[in-house]
Amino acid sequence: MKFDYVVIGSGPSVYRFLLGMQNSGKKIAVVEKNRFGGICPNEGCEPKIFLEGAARATLTSMRLQGKGITQPAKLDWKELIQQKNKAMASFLNNMQSMYEGLGATTIKGEASFVDQHTIEVNNKKITADNFVIATGKKPHPLNISGHEYLLTSTNLFELEDTPKNVAIIGSGYVGMEFATLLSAAGVKVTVIVRSGQPLEGFYSQHVHQLVDEMKNSLGINFIFNTNVTAVTEAQTGYEVQSANGNLGTFDKVINASGRVPEINALKLDNAGVEYSNRGIKVDKYLTTSANNIYAMGDIVDKTAPALTSTAQFEADYLSALLTNKTTEPLRYPVIGTVTFTFPQLAQAGISIDKAKEDSNYSIKDIDITQGDFLYAGTDDHARLSLVFDKQNHLVGAAEISQTAVDDINALIPVMAIDVDPEVWKEKMIMAFPGLAYKIRTLI
Amino acid sequence: MKFDYVVIGSGPSVYRFLLGMQNSGKKIAVVEKNRFGGICPNEGCEPKIFLEGAARATLTSMRLQGKGITQPAKLDWKELIQQKNKAMASFLNNMQSMYEGLGATTIKGEASFVDQHTIEVNNKKITADNFVIATGKKPHPLNISGHEYLLTSTNLFELEDTPKNVAIIGSGYVGMEFATLLSAAGVKVTVIVRSGQPLEGFYSQHVHQLVDEMKNSLGINFIFNTNVTAVTEAQTGYEVQSANGNLGTFDKVINASGRVPEINALKLDNAGVEYSNRGIKVDKYLTTSANNIYAMGDIVDKTAPALTSTAQFEADYLSALLTNKTTEPLRYPVIGTVTFTFPQLAQAGISIDKAKEDSNYSIKDIDITQGDFLYAGTDDHARLSLVFDKQNHLVGAAEISQTAVDDINALIPVMAIDVDPEVWKEKMIMAFPGLAYKIRTLI
Structure with missing residues (x-):
């Protein structure tokens, strides 16, 4: 052939x-x-x-x-x-x-x-x-003793019985999203985090708030700064071991340690x-x-x-x-990223953590829960951070809220298209009180 | 003074x-x-x-x-x-x-x-x-016998007991949204529609689908082509009369006949x-x-x-x-409108019904429920209609779905800002699988 x-x-x-x-x-x-x-x-x-x-x-x-x-x-x-x-x-x-x-x-x-x-x-x-x-x-395979007992996210998508008690090794977006999904199904979830903070790459303040909400509202248990060293079969389920000792016994242990x-x-x-x-x-x-x-x-x-x-x-x-439709090199555009946790995290453009260390940028941290932004009575604690460059052009945004992905998606065109913010306000009115409406007061 | x-x-x-x-x-x-x-x-x-x-x-x-x-x-x-x-x-x-x-x-x-x-x-x-x-x-006051028994939307927002059985006179967005809210609270709702179709101004096909879904999923009763002629006190509640006869007895009768x-x-x-x-x-x-x-x-x-x-x-x-910041006349922009029914209707730009009768426009009716658009497992029957002008520029959009308002808000900038669709695709990637991501395949 x-x-x-x-x-x-x-x-x-x-x-x-x-x-x-x-x-x-x-x-x-x-x-x-x-x-x-x-x-x-x-x-x-x-x-x-x-x-x-x-x-x-x-x-x-x-x-x-x-x-x-x-x-x-x-x-x-x-x-x-x-x-x-x-x-x-x-x-x-x-x-x-x-x-x-x-x-x-x-x-x-x-x-x-x-x-x-x-x-x-x-x-x-x-x-x-x-x-x-x-x-x-x-x-990512975990080369630990008992690795044969570990499930992956793929197995979870096919799991037809509901476990009572699950440990998730890893806290990237796969681990954090499955923690959310499983706890919605009434599963007691423990997330084992290698470092001090899950979701590397997302805005650290938002990640802290997310961890607090996942602990307090969803009852998820977090174990930080811990490497799993072994998984052993127990009478009911599996024991998870670390250098700090036994982390508990679980029905299922998920390897979400990366890809x-x-x-x-x-x-x-x-x-x-x-x-x-x-x-x-x-x-x-x-x-x-x-x-x-x-x-x-x-x-x-x-x-x-x-x-x-x-x-x-x-x-x-x-x-x-x-097909010779371009000869230019690849240029990545403004890219939105999201974790479908509860609440969601979403962001695009310049990272807030990086912008905070760079005098070329100014940052607005906004509580969008209150006033005209009191959105949809979902008892949300919504926070949006915006990054502006020296020309006052929006170049980065990160949000934690129950609708963060839609909010950030609504802001991406403002970052990506080189149009004066005044023109955005003159040319369009988003459906009110849809969440995108608030954009006009933010840019 | x-x-x-x-x-x-x-x-x-x-x-x-x-x-x-x-x-x-x-x-x-x-x-x-x-x-x-x-x-x-x-x-x-x-x-x-x-x-x-x-x-x-x-x-x-x-x-x-x-x-x-x-x-x-x-x-x-x-x-x-x-x-x-x-x-x-x-x-x-x-x-x-x-x-x-x-x-x-x-x-x-x-x-x-x-x-x-x-x-x-x-x-x-x-x-x-x-x-x-x-x-x-x-x-809008209803000058009928028994008008003193009618409640308005304002009264509903203050109503602290839950009625069992409510008639809503009028089917603009206020009537239709309250029908939705009340039926979520387990109230049996009857909507009395003067004409053959609620929500004048919204895309007629979507309105028909909405009425079907409100009947079948929410159990809301619709009475069409009917003018209420009188409301009378009954032993338990109020009787609503029309030229066609008695429409039933209700705990509360709401006047949502317009503003x-x-x-x-x-x-x-x-x-x-x-x-x-x-x-x-x-x-x-x-x-x-x-x-x-x-x-x-x-x-x-x-x-x-x-x-x-x-x-x-x-x-x-x-x-x-x-304040002399402009001397120009007022020019209305692209304006999004929405009904927060279940599902939602939302639209912006040229109306689909009008565009269908005008050879300057072409229309795409899209089932956005399936395939890459299968969104969030909410068992939605989502439909989006797009209007393009002779230059193939998006000039109108209407959607029925559980997230129509966010979808339409995401499309409004494409209508409002004069930028080549290719530039939209080159300059930004919406967070996936957020619903706005699908825009790039639609424009």
Whole structure:
């Protein structure tokens, strides 16, 4: 078999890439060793956001108990997972044929490079003029005694019985979001944090407030500055050990200690593709050290956040580059990031923590809970921080609230589009009292 | 007493007006016959959106019953109203002093014009060089037998016991939103619609879907093409009569048949100010037929929607005009409108119904429930319609969904700011899977 392009991996970036290449006349193959569609729809953002609907309604009703709601909603994890499986089944089952509909040949199997123009899949050789590596990341393995007892986030999405008592090792957004979802289902959750603060990269003041609210409202237990050293089977569940001693016994122990590049099986050395433990090295054109091999998505060693949205942006760029629609280098735009915790954290642009240490920026910390901003009676303690540059242009924003993601998304155009704030006020009126309305008084 | 400006009314537009006039050195009085702050914070959008938080959580949990939620939340109207009163008390009690803090003299009483430079309040004459009329609208009185038994939306916001069975006369956004709120509290609601369709001005297809969902999910009863002719006291509650006969017996009957200009007491003829039953006539500079008298907000006879947001926009314009910051006529921007029903309707720009009859526009009707748009597992049937002009620029949008207001607010900048859609895609990535993310594939 000989192709113009072989794409290794089949996540959301590959979908966008195929869309972009659709009228190029190129012969393209997509090789996937796991489930077509990749992490996001199968075991990442899409099932997560599905579960979030019921969890948020439940948590909001819990929060309003005694404040208008006399009996909070009750969420059943098993029923919710079954509902999710049902709702997503046809969508997920059609992924492979959807890719074929976009003109690609799809191949199921694990790819490894033989040389710069050849890979091997299922013991067969496939040659191509060019390759695009989009294998993404996988859960970071914990090399501790008893690691075989650990579940991953993927297992959680398939867990059909509701545990009573769960320990989550790791406090990135996967760990923190699952802590939220599970506690909405009545599970007693303990989060074990390696450092003193979860959610590295989010605004530290907001993270502290989030931890307080997760402790006080959701009853989640946090153990800080602790490395898990072993997991042992107990009579009922599993014991988690650390250098500081036994951390308790849990029905389930989740490894959410991060994600690492899905790189080893690729045998990149055979193709002369450089990489590190952070991923594959690319230049500003997403080209690897082998000039016919490109990379996109989470597998790329980059400072931009490893998100579905970023991966799709890269795919749009790469297909434009390869079809001669652009010759410019890749420039990352203003990128919004969010944790679907309760409350949510969201941010975009310059980080507040960094801006505080840089005299080029001024910061406004705003309590948006009160007055005209008293939003929707959800007993929220909403805080928004804005970063302005010397020209008084909005260049960063971070929020903690039950609607932070929508608020920050509403602010992103103000940061990204070079338009005078007065023009924003003259040209549009957001629906009132929708939350975006408040923008006009903030910029 | 002699002032540079006397403002009659004290709603949100007046707050914005005082802000805009703050450094003008002008002597300003604000006359209010009712509660300072006007309708929106006291008995309009702000208490509405407060109640909406608990109602939405409850309705979402009801909708997800058997789909992840085994027991929906229970909302208690009395407790919720008490919570609202508590949360808003300090804010509302401080309105008058807030206005004084902005430099205004506040006067409690009903104003009527004596001549073009004089009003009378509490039997005292007050003279001013200029007047700004911002008295807004009041509930449309129903001149039927038994009208004394009718409650208004204002009464509902203060109702501390939960009725079992309520009839709402009228199906504008006030009637439809209260139908939603009350049914979240377990009240059996009947909406009596004068015509064949509620919510005039919203996209008819979406209104039909909304009525279906309110019937089927919330159990709300709709009676169409019916005028109420009388309300009579019954043994338990009130009987509602129409030309078609008796419509039933209800604990409470609500008059939500519309709002009319708060005009009569003003004695506008004494000042030479022209008006009709639609409100006060103004030119493009918000100036009435008397050249020292201005009007803003809902009292203005206008085609732009009578909203708090529009009123505040007019106030910003008027203070800019009067402080010589602009000499331009008022130009209304793209304005978002919303009904906080369940699901929500929201829209902005060119109306879909009108665009369908105009060959200058093309329309995209999109089911945004499925695939990449499967949002947050709330079992939503979300539909978005977009209007494009001949240059393929987005000029109108309407949505029905549980998050329509945030979606439409996210699309408003695309309509309002003259930027190539490609630039939107290049310059920003909304937080994924936040709902605004989908914009990039729609424009």
